Amino acid sequence: MYPMLKPALRRAWRGRGTVQFGVTPAHAVKLSPMDIATGCFLELLDGTRGLPLLREEARALDLSDLQVDTLVSRLTDAGLIDDVRAVGSEADALRNRPGALERHRPDLASLSVVHPEPGGGMRRLAARRAMRVQVRGAGRVGAAVAAVLSGSGVGRVEVLDGGCTEPWDVSPGGLPPAAVGERRDTAARQLVRRSAAGSAPRASETAGSSAGGEPGLSLIVVAPRDGLGVYAPDPRPAEPWIASGTPHLYAGVMEATGVVGPLVLPGGTACAGCLALERADRDEQWPRMLSQWQSGRRTAVQACDLGLATAVAGLAAAHALSFLDGELPASTGTRWEAALPLLDWRSERIGAHLGCSCGAAGHTEGERVSGVEAAHDTMAG
Template identity: 85%
Template sequence: MHPMLKPALRRAWRSAGTVQFGVTHAHAVKFGPLDIATGSFLELLDGTRGLPLLREEARTLDLSDHQVDTLVGSLADAGLIDDVRAAGPETDALRNRPGALDRHRPDLASLSVVHREPGGGMRRLAARRAMRVQVRGAGRVGAAIAAVLSGSGVGRVEVLDGGHTEPWDVSPGGLPPTAVGERRDTAARQLVRRSAAGAAPRAAETAGSPGGGEPGLSLVVVAPRDGLSAYAPDPRSAEPWIASGTPHLYAGVMEATGVVGPLVLPGGTACAGCLALERAARDADWTRMLSQWRSGRRTAVQACDLGLATAVAGLAAAHALSFLDGELPASTGTRWEAALPLLDWRPERMEPHLDCSCGAAGHTGRERSSTSDTRQDTMAG
């Protein structure tokens, strides 16, 4: 291990014996007490020295080996130590792609702040390369989500959509003007390749087994060009994902209203079928109106403001990445909604329905259990 103080956390002395790492309430940590010697020792924690060399240099500061080990251990327990040489075949493969690693340094810095354990950021960034995500929709929202996921290190990002790119599909973070007239799926694949930091991994790298083969889907992001399919998703379209246990996240824009979520964990949180049953129970006319909205051929251009579409795509991609990194983001079993012009994001909890065949109603207590330790509030008091 080559300990390094996490460089993404800015450092300041609160008092003569206390250092604060980090600025924001969410991630700031107060550490102390420190005297002149231990404060000087902090400058040695830059990732260039292993513990034996750190102990040797610390002796010039009159610090014993025990003091060094205790201090490094306390810093690590506080989530302030990173290990730039975190071991493992996936992290080694990432280091062997220096150009890609340079592209991902902001992502790596963010992951190091969020995940406390030394080397946790590097391991999660490397793990993304073995993941396969499917984005359903290549409009202003879906294409931008696919680009962000690919640019964030997800190894395989597939985009499914039909037809040809229209001028109103174009967006700064999504399909370019040159894609107009091209098949949407072809243009989206090109966008994914351009957004990635290097070539896509070979099948043997992502299969998770020596025999190779296509990896299973880690997540499906449903971001249809027709926002109604995200706002009121058809339960029939989700049946294969429910049956296979594939997590899926809805996102879209409907009539100048942005929607992110719910993230559905099959059998654990409310699914599209639960949403349909609950809405029909609240509004006796809903099913009749919905069938009318879904029927017929729509020729009008969707009310999908570019700023709102970009915000929805960014938030959905961030939630997707949080899930892929092992967390349960706030969209798990919850839909976030914001409408122009005020853009006040509000959550709506989606409860599993007892009459839904997905079976989630019997598991409502488990979906919020996090897959990682809860960060302690170090700023209290």
């Protein structure tokens, strides 16, 4: 191990004997007691020295081998030490693509803060390359989500949509003006390629793929151009995802309201069917109104504020990446909504419905978490 203080965490002396690593409360760590000698020793933790050399150079600071080992151990336990030479075939493959690694340095720094174990950031960034995500929708929200996921290192990002790109589909983070008139799926594939840091992974690099086949889907992001499909999602398209155990996340804009969530973990959290049943329980007129909203052909352009759509896409992509990296984001079984003009994000927990065939209502929270871990184990293997 070649210990390195995580460079993303700025440090400052809080007083004579305490050093704070990190600025924001979510990730800041205070360490004491510290003195001038140990403070100087921190400068040696730059990833270029192994422990034997660190011990040797620390003697010039009047620090014993025991003091060095104890300090490095304390820093490691506090989540402040990274290992720039973290091992693993996926990490090695990423290091062999120096251009891509340079593009991902800000992401790697962020992951190193979020995941405290040495080398944890590198391993998770490398693991993204083996994942396959499907985005359903290439409008202002869906296209931007696909671009962010691809640019963040997800190896295979597919975008499904029909028709041709319209002028109102264009956005700074999504489809470009030059795509107007092209097939939406073709334009989205080009966007994904442009956003990626390098070429798509070979089949041999992709976990869970069969010989000559595609890997299983790690996640589906449902971001239709018609925001009603997110605000009141139709349970029928999700039935095969529930049956196959494929996690899926809803995101979109309905009129002047942005929606992110729920992230559905099949059999563990509430699904679109649960949401539909719960709404019908609360408002007996809801099914009647929904059928009217869904019927007929709409010719008017959907209301979709560009700033709100960009915010929704960014939040949805961040939640998706958090899930892919092995966490349970706040959208798990929960909807987040923000309406113009105040943009006050509010969350609503979606309860699993006893009348829904998804079976989530029979699970406890502990069983849900176990299901999430199983889903990640499946994606990893």
